[in-house]
């Protein structure tokens with residue numbers, strides 16, 4: 001190395017090197033964003049956000065499963081006995097009064113996806129039971145037993161008429 | 171033997187003959203390698219088999235939620251030898267895991283994960299993770315009920331991530347549930363990952379040729395006890411391949427559905443989970459660990475740890491005694507318990523989650539992790555005990571040599587540092 005090649009101010013050069021690396025790194029990370037973002041749901045998937053359901057055909061004590069955003073939604077026409085039983089019970093490990101989980105007590109509308117790992121619970125005598133790891137839910141969709149941490153989710157919905165609800169719009 | 175003129179021409183421009191000689195035909199290998207050392211070669215063979223059968227399957231397969239299931243039926247019924255391609259590929263996935271698990275067990279038993287082979291062990295760990303990801307994504311492609319619900323459950327595991335969990339799951343799937351966007355990206359990644367695996371295998375092999383094979387004696391052999399790969403081990407590997415192919419073909423031709431869940435012949439139904447979902451056999455131990463923990467986040471963490479903990483092995487095993495289980499009765503016993511425990515976890519993972527099974531699963535999970543946690547203490551205690559009890563001369567010589575090497579290296583580092591300081 002000849003004399004005038006020697007670094008005069010090595011600290012200054014260190015700083016420039018580090019600054020270049022930081023700016024370059026940030027640029028590279030920003031360039032990855034479109035790639036990451038492209039994996040999110042596309043607009044046509046997002047636009048399937050609401051579903052209208054005619055509930056007039058579901059008689060007392062019966063239930064129906066419909067698809068909303070591709071997810072199963074359980075709609076149950078509950079009997080007076082069932083409503084009373086649900087009002088008396090506080091729920092399990094994620095307690096919540098039944099009244100907060102319904103708009104009209106005779107209609108229960110819940111997302112039929114187990115809050116554990118996403119299986120679809122099956123109807124059981126007391127509500128639902130999940131075939132995957134045995135979580136059990138009551139007729140308000142509240143978790144009673146098993147590995148699921150939370151109650152079944154409530155979709156946003158509203159009554160358009162007495163016999164029709166729209167799911168996805170609160 | 172004189173060289174072919176074409177080879178001659180190439181050799182003047184590219185180190186072809188030299189490379190083949192140095193890295194393949196005359197590559198030196200310990201002469202006492204047992205059949206447990208065949209499984210790396212077998213893993214390479216199965217990787218090639220999966221890539222070849224996969225590329226030809228992909229010519230007929232359609233990655234679309236509406237078309238996928240029928241395209242598999244089309245492959246099975248109408249494509250010439252389509253049934254063969256599919257059964258080779260679906261059986262090949264199981265064979266891949268069987269071979270890799272034996273390969274890992276060999277490494278654990280003989281302690282070949284220790285210095286200087288840590289990079290081999292860690293590239294192996296990355297290979298295992300990539301293989302798991304590849305197989306998991308491939309399993310969704312037939313779009314049967316098991317495919318669908320397996321993917322639904324596993325992608326949901328990411329929902330346990332604090333705060334952003336829900337968004338991560340939707341991002342992975344590209345939809346609110348496993349759907350068309352999911353199968354499309356899984357197909358692309360399933361196609362792409364095996365080539366990534368090839369790249370990691372290359373690193374694995376460069377490391378191997380640098381540190382060279384360990385051997386069942388655990389002692390470094392003298393130079394003359396290493397022999398050429400060809401013809402000695404090329405033929406040993408080919409013989410092993412013959413045995414492997416007999417077993418493999420027995421499944422492909424006589425019991426091709428053995429590894430395919432009957433429920434997977436029912437098209438995926440997003441509104442109905444099958445009554446009993448089970449993962450493929452190679453994920454059962456980890457699935458059992460997931461279910462053993464009552465809390466969801468805890469279960470996911472435990473399952474992740476159960477795979478990742480292997481990476482810590484070079485640090486958990488603190489014994490200086492070489493040769494893994496060869497000279498270490500306690501380590502050998504722990505290895506035995508670990509293998510049996512994995513068998514138990516596999517069994518539990520396949521059973522419905524009854525109370526009884528949950529308890530057995532919890533005990534087996536505890537044993538699984540305690541083996542790793544006990545190892546640092548046990549290996550030190552065992553080392554002290556074995557020094558007192560006495561070890562073969564060669565082993566002691568090797569430990570002394572390593573100590574020497576260490577001392578010399580440290581000495582060299584010290585001098586280098588001193589010189590640098592002087593210069594400044």
Ligand code: HEM
Pocket residue numbers: 217220221222223224225227228231242256259260262263266301304305306308309310311312360361364367430
């Ligand atoms: C690391 C190697 C690989 C593993 C472990 C693997 C594993 C799997 C598995 C478990 C399945 C589901 C099998 C079934 O139930 O039918 C599958 C399907 C599939 N794989 Fe692979 N695969 C590998 C490499 C590849 C490659 C390189 C390609 C393409 C270039 C490919 C293309 C396909 C296709 C098109 C399917 C759907 C057809 C079917 O299900 O039989 N695979 N793979």
Ligand code: FES
Pocket residue numbers: 114115116117118119130131132133134135146147148
């Ligand atoms: S997914 Fe329902 S209990 Fe695990």
